[in-house]
Amino acid sequence: MDILFSGQLLFAALVSGSLYALVALGLNLVYGTLRLLNIAHGELVMIGAYTAFWMLTLFAVPPVLSIPVAALVCAALGWLLYVGLFRRLLKRPELAARIEANSLILFYGISVILQNATALFFTSSARGYSYLGEVVTMGDVSMTGNRLLSLGVAVTLTIGMLLFLRFHIFGWSLSAVIERREAARVVGVNVDQVQVITICVGFAIAGMAGVLVSMTEQITPFMGFPFTITAFVVIIVGGLGNIPSGILAGFALGLIETYGVALTSAGYRSILIYGLFVAVLLIRPEGLFAKAVKS
């Protein structure tokens, strides 16, 4: 049982948790503001991972510097989708009313297209690169450089985003659109502008998370789907559209996964995570942390 108190497990839980929180944050922003169920979210993580891989392979750009590049690539994709597709859908009230269900199907198509276009252009061969693989030891905790970097970047981005939402005027507009869309419009919030920026930011966050993932995992066109699932679990456990509690839920999932497995066995990983998911849906469908954070 000593291992439960070792820093090693805490570090592992925080690395996973921060990544879950970051990936889910992007999804939550897009859902909260636009009511779009982006099940292609994991594909953005995949695109971020490929961006890092190609930047390193073709131009010798270290992955940490590819983080803004991946953000730009994914933001551009978000902008294209919004301007080319969703702006029109969201403007027509009869379509906007059904946007959640429709977006699920649309994004399913987008996800298949992104996966297979990537497979076609880059082949499905697994890719990988070596970056910051050295082990750093602090006290009784050993950490590979890339996981430490991943933790640092994910936590910084998440906190940065929270501060932005809390203190910047655009953050207020965004929160307003999430909570009371029509009221926000009445008091003069430019909803269209908030929407386009949010989809770009939401996509960019997923792309940046992809760079972090690529430093420790293999890169393939089909790597995204598990992230989509995890991100949905996180935002549903946290409360759909509730940004701060989504972040808490991401960390909670990391802790439950790591400590749950340590206490039981690796085979229980899925049972623990989906068990929590189902329990939350049954007992607190509004989200585990919804009330605590809002009040």
Add this chain to the structure above:
Amino acid sequence: MKRRNFLKTTTLAAAFGTMFAATGQAQSTDPVRIGYSMALTGIFSQAAPSQVNAYELWADQVNADGGLEIAGGARRPVEFVAYDDQSNPGNAVRIYEKLITQDKVDLLAAPWGTPMHLAIAPVLQRYKMPMVGNTAASVKLRELEPGYIWFPTSAIPDAMGRELALFMKAEGVNSAAVLANELPYSQEVRSYLVPALEEQGIEVKVDQSYPPDTKDMTSVLVDVKTKAPDAVIALSYPADSFLFAGQAKELGIDARFIMSLVGPTFDSYRKAFGPSVNGVVTAGHWSASQAEWPRAKPFFDAYVEKYGEEPDALDSALSYMSLEILQQAVATAGLDPEKLREAISSGTFETINGAVSFDGVQNATTPTSWLQIQDGSLEIVWPDSIKTSDFAPKSGW
């Protein structure tokens, strides 16, 4: 660019179906058409390039050499008729039926993976079309009716379990941790390995299975580290092979015998971990450095030259072997399916993996072997009969 065009052609062919329909009587200079389906998209597609690359390399070489020799001495160029089965065994069945009955291809090459091979075996039987399989490994293969399908692999789970236990014992391993992915191949190997270890008197200190979507192995590996076994056997798939290597390194797992099942033969695995994974043992029975297999190194070099990465020692090697066998059988028996079947069943073939002959559906020649990464290359370290290097205990990451 060439590859991209091929994929485009393939996709179009899949979409329009009859694009490659047979036309007219085959002339002596008409290409020999070889049909196959491949998991170009969907969940298994990650594995497809290592196989398709080997096929295309083989076709390039045959065509550059003046074409495929048909019994009697005539040579004809080869071309592939390929469809995407979307990683769905049901699609593979329909595609092979179509290849045989509508496209009327001359020869067949194998799809990717155990489920596809098992699914299409009855089709081959029904239409009496022979096909040399490649990328399949399961004890279930032996239950197939022999006749029209053969498997050059020697990485069959029961033999793998037995040989690995013998190998570990020979290297002085007294205790082991077994971590297994819940996917079928890993579990099949595990079900033979654990009893075999006990039989060899090797204590199994940890025996845990984990789901395929595992994203962190720290908890399990901390447990392994505490129990300090001599060997850590990760019956892993590519995604978790990456996870295992990264986190075993992070935690400084210092067992002298470290095995990871599927993944270490990938070029990308060795690129991602560099010298850290030197000493990792993995499944496979082919190495470019086996001097007694004169075709091995030229294949390796040609592959690297064409694709800029190393062939997968499992899938690429098996895929290429399957076509070498087909090529030599056609040279003696021609294109008649029954004569071809007879030739494959009874012949001995020179391949990049040495001489291969079949007993029923199985490779009766190649021993079940284990590879180890040494200085970034894959060496055969077990058994003695074909080893290219001595096992070197893993020392640090």
